[in-house]
Amino acid sequence: MQIVVAGQGYVGLPLAVRAAEVGHRVVGYDVDPHRVQQLAAGQSYVEDVASSRLRAVLDSGVYSATADAAALAGFDIAVITVPTPLRDGVPDLTYIESCAQTLGEHLRPGATVVLESTTYPGTTEELLLPILEKTSGLKGGVDFLAGFSPERIAPGNKRWSFDGTPKLVSGIDAKSLDTIKGFYDGIFQTTVPVSGTKVAELAKLIENTFRFVNISMVNEMAMLAAPLGVNIWEAIDAAATKPFGFTRFTPGPGVGGHCLPVDPLFLSWKVQQELGVPFRFVELADDVNRHMPDYVVRRLVEALDKRGMTINGSRILLLGLTYKYNATDLRNSPSARVAELLINLGAEVRGADPNIPDGDDTKLIVTRVDAIPEEITASDAVVLLMDHTRFDLPMVEKNAPYVLDCRNRLSGPNVETL
Numbered sequence: 001m002q003i004v005v006a007g008q009g010y011v012g013l014p015l016a017v018r019a020a021e022v023g024h025r026v027v028g029y030d031v032d033p034h035r036v037q038q039l040a041a042g043q044s045y046v047e048d049v050a051s052s053r054l055r056a057v058l059d060s061g062v063y064s065a066t067a068d069a070a071a072l073a074g075f076d077i078a079v080i081t082v083p084t085p086l087r088d089g090v091p092d093l094t095y096i097e098s099c100a101q102t103l104g105e106h107l108r109p110g111a112t113v114v115l116e117s118t119t120y121p122g123t124t125e126e127l128l129l130p131i132l133e134k135t136s137g138l139k140g141g142v143d144f145l146a147g148f149s150p151e152r153i154a155p156g157n158k159r160w161s162f163d164g165t166p167k168l169v170s171g172i173d174a175k176s177l178d179t180i181k182g183f184y185d186g187i188f189q190t191t192v193p194v195s196g197t198k199v200a201e202l203a204k205l206i207e208n209t210f211r212f213v214n215i216s217m218v219n220e221m222a223m224l225a226a227p228l229g230v231n232i233w234e235a236i237d238a239a240a241t242k243p244f245g246f247t248r249f250t251p252g253p254g255v256g257g258h259c260l261p262v263d264p265l266f267l268s269w270k271v272q273q274e275l276g277v278p279f280r281f282v283e284l285a286d287d288v289n290r291h292m293p294d295y296v297v298r299r300l301v302e303a304l305d306k307r308g309m310t311i312n313g314s315r316i317l318l319l320g321l322t323y324k325y326n327a328t329d330l331r332n333s334p335s336a337r338v339a340e341l342l343i344n345l346g347a348e349v350r351g352a353d354p355n356i357p358d359g360d361d362t363k364l365i366v367t368r369v370d371a372i373p374e375e376i377t378a379s380d381a382v383v384l385l386m387d388h389t390r391f392d393l394p395m396v397e398k399n400a401p402y403v404l405d406c407r408n409r410l411s412g413p414n415v416e417t418l
């Protein structure tokens with residue numbers, strides 16, 4: 001079939017390439033001409049899509065990348081995989097809206113549109129469908145089909161591959177569900193049909209809200225265990241020996257990324273809008289999460305104080321600036337807030353992270369350095385925020401005058417954990 005995947009980011013590109021590999025003719029549409037240029041040149045920028053795979057589907061003519069909407073004409077199925085950020089706590093669905101406008105202008109009878117972008121329940125039928133109908137003059141469920149299928153991509157996850165992860169599928173009606181399920185059955189090993197688009201929209205938010213709330217809970221436990229003189233890491237590992245009814249999460253400097261700190265707030269925003277009541281678990285988890293950097297800094301101030309030093313004028317080295325272990329992404333990383341708090345207290349803050357793409361240097365508010373012995377020994381304190389495998393942790397442990405270890409990877413008289 002003729003497939004359009006609108007949005008060629010970490011969600012859209014893997015889907016587009018996989019759909020092409022299983023035999024569809026795929027147009028990867030993205031409004032960013034630089035991205036399109038890279039794709040057309042066979043250069044993948046997504047971790048789980050090797051450039052060799054991209055070049056193979058380009059060379060065989062089953063995939064093409066474009067920023068030209070005219071190339072969307074005649075699609076059988078269009079999948080929307082555009083970002084859905086929060087703007088000051090409010091869901092920003094403008095990317096979905098503009099994408100729907102563009103697709104609506106090329107929508108023809110018998111075609112199908114699937115939304116994959118994470119969003120609050122009701123978006124598919126109350127926002128996407130009306131735009132498609134208005135711009136195409138066609139009727140959803142009559143002239144064209146539509147549905148929602150959330151993405152479950154876990155970049156770098158070796159256990160669950162792109163097509164090995166069960167895929168929720170839904171439709172605005174039975175025919176839409178049947179068609180959408182059929183499309184994804186050709187790509188994913190397992191598809192899970194649900195009764196309606198709102199179920200699929202909410203399921204996705206439940207998945208990440210569960211994760212966010214539980215990580216925030218262990219973060220709060222870390223703050224409570226320390227003054228109680230209990231090693232939170234040992235206590236969690238002990239709890240994890242329970243073979244049922246427990247999911248192991250570990251404390252850290254804060255939950256970052258563009259999923260977990262964002263998705264749950266889509267839900268709490270919608271609940272507040274529609275029902276006029278707060279989603280208390282999310283609000284509390286968000287509050288705990290926002291204050292983790294403050295807790296990290298407080299622990300650092302206390303540690304320096306014990307050594308007769310003040311944070312003002314101290315030289316602090318942050319190790320691991322991206323949002324999670326081995327990630328390259330800086331979005332919503334707790335390191336930014338930790339650095340801001342330290343700078344406001346008069347510290348000289350440097351940061352080391354071998355995973356940050358050179359182009360992203362400009363986003364840093366710290367002086368970027370390498371995690372070399374000279375930097376470690378010259379610091380008054382080191383904070384291990386993310387324990388990337390590319391760090392030489394034994395060297396850090398040996399040379400640092402003091403380390404606040406947010407990942408429980410180091411030991412020694414100069415090391416304290418969260």
Ligand code: SAJ
Pocket residue numbers: 151152153154155157207208211215248249250251252253254255256257258259260323324325
């Ligand atoms: N984090 C902790 N402690 C934990 C787990 C994570 O502090 O025990 C922190 C990380 O350092 C990071 C943040 O939480 O700052 C998010 O980490 P994550 O492992 O949840 O990774 P993400 O943000 O890439 O989440 C994505 C999600 N995938 C989708 O939404 C499709 C999430 O549902 C997945 O579970 C996760 O990937 C994954 O497992 O890789």
